[in-house]
Structure formats: structure tokens, C-alpha cells
Amino acid sequence: MRFSSSSMLRRATPPVYSGTSHASARPRAPPVTPALPPSPGVVQTRPYRRLDIPTDESIAEIAARQHGVVSRAQLLAAGVTRDEIRRRLEAKRLHRRHRAVFAVGHPLLSLHGKYMAAVLACGRHALLSHGDAANLLGLLPVGTGAIHVTTQRTGVRRIQGIATHRTRSLPDDEVTVCEVIPCTTVARTLVDLAGSVSERRLRRALEQALLLRVFDLGATRRALERARGRRGTGVLRDLLAEVQDDPPITRSELERLLLDLLRKAGLPPPVVNGLVEGHEVDFHWPTQRLIVETDGRATHGHALAFHTDRQRDLDLGLAGWHVLRLTWRQVAHAPERVVALLRSRLEAASSRGHRPGRASASRRRS
Numbered sequence: 060m061r062f063s064s065s066s067m068l069r070r071a072t073p074p075v076y077s078g079t080s081h082a083s084a085r086p087r088a089p090p091v092t093p094a095l096p097p098s099p100g101v102v103q104t105r106p107y108r109r110l111d112i113p114t115d116e117s118i119a120e121i122a123a124r125q126h127g128v129v130s131r132a133q134l135l136a137a138g139v140t141r142d143e144i145r146r147r148l149e150a151k152r153l154h155r156r157h158r159a160v161f162a163v164g165h166p167l168l169s170l171h172g173k174y175m176a177a178v179l180a181c182g183r184h185a186l187l188s189h190g191d192a193a194n195l196l197g198l199l200p201v202g203t204g205a206i207h208v209t210t211q212r213t214g215v216r217r218i219q220g221i222a223t224h225r226t227r228s229l230p231d232d233e234v235t236v237c238e239v240i241p242c243t244t245v246a247r248t249l250v251d252l253a254g255s256v257s258e259r260r261l262r263r264a265l266e267q268a269l270l271l272r273v274f275d276l277g278a279t280r281r282a283l284e285r286a287r288g289r290r291g292t293g294v295l296r297d298l299l300a301e302v303q304d305d306p307p308i309t310r311s312e313l314e315r316l317l318l319d320l321l322r323k324a325g326l327p328p329p330v331v332n333g334l335v336e337g338h339e340v341d342f343h344w345p346t347q348r349l350i351v352e353t354d355g356r357a358t359h360g361h362a363l364a365f366h367t368d369r370q371r372d373l374d375l376g377l378a379g380w381h382v383l384r385l386t387w388r389q390v391a392h393a394p395e396r397v398v399a400l401l402r403s404r405l406e407a408a409s410s411r412g413h414r415p416g417r418a419s420a421s422r423r424r425s
Contacts, residue, residue, distance in 0.1 A: 114138070114139055114143060115152070117137050117138070117139070118134065118137070118139065118147075118153075118163055119163060119164075121133055121134075121137065122163035122164070124239060125172075125175050125179075125239060126168070126169060126171045126172035126174075126175045126238075126239070126240075127162055127163055127164070127168055127169070127172045128156060128160055128161065128162055128163065128168065128172055128175050128176045128179060129153075129160070129161055129163060129179075130159055130160050130161075130179040130180075131144065131159040131160070131161070132159065133179075134161075144161075148161075152164065154166040156168070156176045156180075157176060157177075157179075157180035157218055157219075157220075157221075158180065158218070159179075159180065160176045160179045160180045162176070170201065171195075171238055171240065173206060174187050174191060174195060174206060174240050175239070175240050177206040177208050177218075177220070177221045178208055178240060178241055178242075180208075180218050180221060181208045181210050181212070181215055181218070181221065181223060182210065182212055182215070183212070184210060184211050184212065184229065185208050185209070185210040185212070185241070186208065186209050186210070186229065186234060186241045186242050186243050187206070187207070187208060187240055187241065187242035187243070188207050188208060188209035188224060188242065188243045188247075188248065188251055189207035189209075189222075189224070189248070189251045189252065189255055190202045190207060190252065190255070190256065191206050191207050192207070192242040192243045192248045192251070193248050193252060193264050195237050195238060195240060195242055196237055196242070196245055196248060196273070197267065197271055197273075198245070198248065198263075198264040198267045198268055198271075199252075199260065199263065199264050199267070204222075205220055205221055205222040206220060206221050206222065207221075207222045207224065208221055208222070208223055208224065209223075209224040209225075209226050209229070209243065209251070210223060210224070210225065210226070211225075211226060211227070211228070211229055212225075213225070224251075228285065230285070232244070232278060232281070233246065233247035233282060234247075244278065244282075245268050245273050245274060245275065245278075245279075246275055246278035246279040246281070246282040247282050248264075249261070249264060249265060249268070249279055249282070249295060250279070250282045250283060250286045250289070250291075250292065250295065252264055252291075253289075253290070253291030253292055253294055253295040254289055254290035254291035254292070255291070258294050258298075261291070261294060261295065261298065262298055265295075265298055265299075265302065269302060274302075276299070276302075279295075279299065280299070283295060283296060283299075313353050313387055313390065314331060314332075314341070314342075314353070316390055316391065317342065317351070317353065317385075317390055317397075318331070320390065320394050320397065320398060321398075321401070324398040324401075324402070326398070326401060326402060326405065327344065327405065329342040329343055329344050329351065330342070330343050330344070330345065335350060335375065335378075335380060336374060336375055336378045336380070338371050338374065338375065340352060340375075341353050343380075344405060344408075346408075346409070347404070347405050347408035347409055348379055348380050348381060348408060349380070349381050349383070349401075349404055349405060349408055350375060350380050350381065350382045350383065351382075351383045351384075351385060351401070352368070352382060352383070352384045352385070353384075353385055353386070353387065353390070368384075381404065381408070383400070383401075383404065385397060
């Protein structure tokens with residue numbers, strides 16, 4: 060049997076059941092799927108196109124660990140493409156802080172966020188340093204101006220708002236992390252400060268390191284040795300000579316030392332370890348209303364003792380007592396000055412005719 064091509068085509072075409080005759084039937088258009096509205100809270104870069112939510116979560120996770128900032132290198136390593144970075148910048152979900160560093164979500168950053176952004180902008184092996192490291196470590200109050208960063212990299216381009224310092228070496232024992240921000244250690248920070256701040260601010264930073272118990276004499280000496288010839292190292296060496304650790308000495312030994320000094324100088328003997336206004340004091344002269352406290356870092360160097368001592372000084376001062384604080388180093392190495400100070404205070408008090416008041420009765424501790 061022979062079939063024409065037209066008849067085969069008619070057999071292969073399925074009938075259209077539309078309730079009309081074949082002659083009046085027309086092909087149907089494909090169904091149109093209505094576009095879905097955007098999900099709440101998702102910024103669209105084009106009509107009804109959503110950003111990749113899992114990618115946003117990855118970005119937010121990185122930023123949460125870094126005070127709200129991320130670098131371009133970190134985004135690329137996390138699988139975010141350059142087009143996705145561009146789209147997020149256009150959508151204001153990323154805000155450019157430096158050339159390749161972005162704030163996530165909003166452009167406002169905390170001080171720690173600004174520190175982290177500056178370190179990321181200078182690339183690998185960059186550290187917060189100088190006055191900004193001192194602030195991060197709690198040694199100095201925050202300064203003004205550019206953020207200081209030290210790096211070993213060569214050819215680091217000039218970045219607005221960042222003062223970049225090039226160093227030949229950054230040993231591991233001069234590198235630390237504070238508040239997730241890479242920075243120089245206390246020892247290296249003191250060496251850097253020696254060449255960039257006044258002696259008064261350097262002394263303040265050193266004293267704060269001692270108060271916070273983060274000062275390491277050996278590490279500071281090693282950092283100084285590596286920085287030999289740098290500006291300010293001589294000033295820091297002189298300050299270190301003043302804060303050598305006191306030799307081990309008991310309270311009774313310090314008392315004996317001061318009592319011997321007073322006896323040789325012909326000064327009146329004090330009451331030792333007596334009670335004044337409810338406080339036990341090391342030495343006091345009731346008639347002259349004078350108190351001497353001997354301070355050593357072992358018992359007076361931590362934060363609680365510091366505030367307790369100042370509160371006690373305030374109480375005694377309000378009660379009309381004059382409080383002097385002497386260190387072991389002053390008593391042992393500057394006895395003439397200690398004697399001169401005590402003599403002047405005792406003579407001045409005697410000439411004013413001080414007498415102990417009703418509330419200032421003192422007694423020897425049993």
C-alpha cells in the first residue's frame with residue numbers, strides 16, 4: 060500500500076480536542092508561569108533576581124569574625140566570584156573601605172573594625188603597630204590621624220588613611236593577636252613607640268604595661284637588641300634601668316631597712332604596722348599626722364591593690380593625714396632623698412602643732 064507524505068503528516072499530528080472542528084482549531088500558546096515577587100529583605104540587582112543567600116551567609120560569617128570587614132582575597136577564596144562582589148557593591152551590601160577591603164552590611168565601623176581593615180589592606184604578614192598597637196594592647200589612649208601598620212612586604216602602595224612602616228624582620232616572638240587583630244607584641248610596640256612618641260608618653264606606656272602585668276623585660280631587651288641603632292632605643296634603655304625587677308625582700312626586711320635609715324638620720328621613730336582610721340599602715344607618726352607606705356610590685360602592683368591603696372589614701376587624707384608612698388628602690392638606692400623628704404614633712408607638721416584628733420587614735424598591732 061502506498062501513502063503520500065501529506066497523509067503521513069496528518070496521521071502523525073495528534074488531534075486537538077477543543078470542542079470545535081478541526082478546520083477551526085488553532086495551536087495553543089505555551090502556558091505562562093507568573094513571575095514570583097521578590098522575597099522580603101532581599102535586594103534585587105535586576106527584576107526578580109535574588110542574590111545567592113548561602114553566599115551571603117558565608118560573607119557574613121567571615122565578617123563576624125573580623126569586626127565587620129572582609130578582603131577581596133578572602134571573598135574569592137570563599138568562592139565568591141568577581142561579578143558577585145560587583146553586584147553586592149552595587150546593591151550596597153558591601154561598602155568599599157580600602158582598595159580591596161569591604162565593610163559588610165553598612166559602612167560604619169568600630170575602631171577595631173578600622174584597625175582590621177587597615178591590616179587587611181596591607182596584605183599578608185601585616186601587623187597593627189606603633190601607637191595604634193599600643194591602644195589595642197591597652198598601653199595608651201587612642202590617637203588621631205592615620206592608622207599605623209608594619210609589614211615586611213616590598214612595594215606596598217600608598218593607602219589613604221594608613222601609615223605603612225617597612226621592616227626587614229618580624230620574628231615570631233614580636234608578633235601577637237589581640238581582639239582577632241594581628242599586631243606587634245608589647246615589647247616590639249615599646250621599641251616602635253620609642254622612636255615615634257615623646258619620652259613622657261613612652262614612660263606612660265611602660266608604666267601601663269607594668270600595671271597590667273603584660274611587661275616582659277627579657278622580650279623587651281631582645282627587641283631592643285634587634286633594633287640597635289634605631290631612633291629612641293637609648294631612651295627606652297634608660298627607662299628600663301628604672302624598672303628592673305626588685306630583688307626578693309620580705310616586709311620585715313623593708314621595715315628594718317627604713318627603721319635603720321631613720322635611726323641613723325636621727326629622726327623620731329614611727330609606729331610600725333599600726334591602725335589609723337581603721338586601716339593598717341606600714342609606718343606613721345601620730346603627732347605629726349604623717350603616714351609612710353612602702354610599695355612593692357609583689358603586693359601593690361595588681362589592679363585590685365592599686366585601687367584599694369588609692370581608696371585608703373583618700374580616706375586618710377579626708378581624716379587629715381598626709382600619706383607618702385616609698386618604693387624599695389627609693390629606700391635602698393636614694394636614702395639621702397628619702398631622709399630629706401621625711402625630715403621636711405616631720406618638721407613642717409611639728410611647726411604647725413598637729414595633734415591627733417578623736418577619730419585618729421592609733422594603736423600598735425598586737
